[in-house]
Amino acid sequence: MEQRAGSPQLLRRINDRAALLALLDRGPLTRLELESQIGLSKPATADLLLRLEESGHVQRAGFREGGKGPRAQLWAVNGALAHVAAVDLTPRLLDIAVSDIRGEIVAEYRYRPDVEADLGVEDLRRAVSAAAGEVGLGVEQLHRVVVGLPGSVDKRTGHLRFAPHLSAWQGFDVLDRLSGALGTSVAVAVENDVNLVALDEMAVGRAVGVDDFVLLWIGRGIGAAVVSEGRLLRGASGGAGEIDWMPCPQPGVTGAQRVGDVLGTRAVTALAREHGLAADDLDKLLAQDLGPDRDARAAFLRELARRVALAVAGVVSVVDPELVVLTGDVGRAGGGALCDLVVEELGQLVLPRPAILPSLVTGNPVRSGALRLALAGARDEVFAIPS
Structure with a gap:
């Protein structure tokens, strides 16, 4: 009726x-x-x-x-009304959390195979099954599974793009294959990992209450998430924020260069060594005052900030955000000192003047963001008002 x-x-x-x-x-x-x-x-x-x-x-x-x-x-x-799973997928590791509908994590599972092989759909199915099994659930009893990965699914084809490092996930409709592996009763979503970090930052980090911001991930992999009027921008093919390949020419350096060439972990390590600094531990290098190496570290940070500012300039000059959050291994470790230098460098490149701050989020923000997305979907369905 x-x-x-x-x-x-x-x-x-x-x-x-x-x-x-x-x-x-x-x-x-x-x-x-x-x-x-x-x-x-x-x-x-x-x-x-x-x-x-x-x-x-x-x-x-x-x-x-x-x-x-x-x-x-x-x-x-009643937490048992529904359970969801959040998955952080990288080429060699699956980090999974199972939560009840209240958001309480009831099981955690990490899967790293002994053999050097890319993790595929079957690996994910086994790992999610093992995680759910820790609390007596079958995969088919999960209400929703959200997978975060370093790439994006093209909504027009279902194929994974911008992820050549995930060779086992190429050439097929990812959502269709996952639904077949996990069961048609389980709602499945796949989201870019940096977008998920942005969701976590909006919930508990620097971007709480901020409707327009850019999150820049610098470290093992380079990426960005753009939030406009409180909504993630994904683009026609899911590639919004894939700045790894964005041109980023460096003054005095010949040859084509992209953001990934100058801000990846290897590039930052090489830059530190050029300044005579030991780069075995980037966290320590970026976070500490190194005494006798103080001048060398200052020069290193200034050059790193210049590279970051060039990457940021290409984004903020288009979207004009209120805030830029730096995260990832390098972004977090650089902290406020790096952010302050980026503000100075950016002021010489573009007109927008966003605040630039280090992330406050700890733990695994990819998995945490995936869990937030999974819970939001499950709650909408379980507590829906019939039309």
Whole structure:
């Protein structure tokens, strides 16, 4: 039967969804706390909680301690309503997290084969199956799987692009092959790894509340993510932000050069050695004042900042962001000192003057961003309001 706008059934579903989202956002709440969050009366909130408990959407979660009077019952979303998996895929490693719908990680699994071979679809299926199996789930019981990888899927063909280093993933419709491997009951998405880092930065990092920013990943691989009006820009073929091949000519250097030639880990290591610095540990080199090598380090950082600024200039002159976040092995290690130098160098190249700051995100931001994307999709489906 079609539900008319304002019908009691539809209003109940709207209120149910509001309550579930509040419980997800705020954690376990008492009835009184939930009542203040969603604006219902005491009887209506009590009725809602009983209805959601009967349907299995919420469960009792202990008591609120420490207040005056009797202890208050806490309510929480039932995490077992759905489970999702997030995968960080690189040529030699799979890093997987399985989460319940509340966002609590219930299993983690890292898969690195003994043999030197690129990881393919079957490897991913086995690894996801092993991760889910740690909490007694089969792959088919996962609601959604999001795979982050260093490349982009062309939405027109389904083929992976900008990822010659992932040879086992070339020449076929990636989503179709993954759906066949994981099961048609499992929703599958594939996203560029740097885009996922940007999602994590928007949630818990420098870009919280920032609608227009660029995230630049510098280190093992080079990439960028562009967020405009709060939305990721992906481009016609999924290649927005693939700046590795963007021309980046260096003054006084002959021959064609691209961003990847001058900002990759090998290039930064070589630059350090040109300045007489030991480059075995880039984190230490970029983060510390090296005493007698202070002048050499300053010269090295200035040249590195010039290279970063040339890469940034080509992006910010087009999209005019409020903020540029530097991340990746080199970007994070350079910290505020590198960012300050990039601001100076950029001011001589382009008119936009974005803030340039190092990332605050720790851990594995690719996997974390994939988990956020997986949870958002699962929650939209599980808590959907029927039309």
